[in-house]
Amino acid sequence: MFLDCDLEQAIWTTTEAAEAAGVTPDVIYQWKRRGKLVPVNRRGWPRYRAMDVLRAEQSTRQRAGRTHVAA
Template sequence: MYLEGNLDHAFWTTAEAAEAAGVTRDVIYQWRARGKITPVNRRGWPRYRAMDVLRAEKSTRDRAGREHAVA
């Protein structure tokens, strides 16, 4: 996935968030359960703020001591 534009106002589905963060959808569900990300809509399919997903990925990466996961 190519990240472009203003990500402050971008919203991703679970699959898009997982692809952008370089993780599986299960990891997105875990981040949600742990309160690292919160869906912005309560009805229908969840959408996540792009910047929230990228911050959660960075936090996880930093904690694990990895360089980067997002291509």
């Protein structure tokens, strides 16, 4: 899994971010469009800081009233 790395330094693809957050890649794109996630690169396929992805996931989960990630 992707969570066994240095999360402060890790940069993830959309697919990696989705897997780590327990969502689909479409959700990652939605978070990007809504401004919850900002890619770290300006060109090419978007890459995201791991901590930003996890914070966006936590924020979304708390707003929805969910306290854990569905298995």
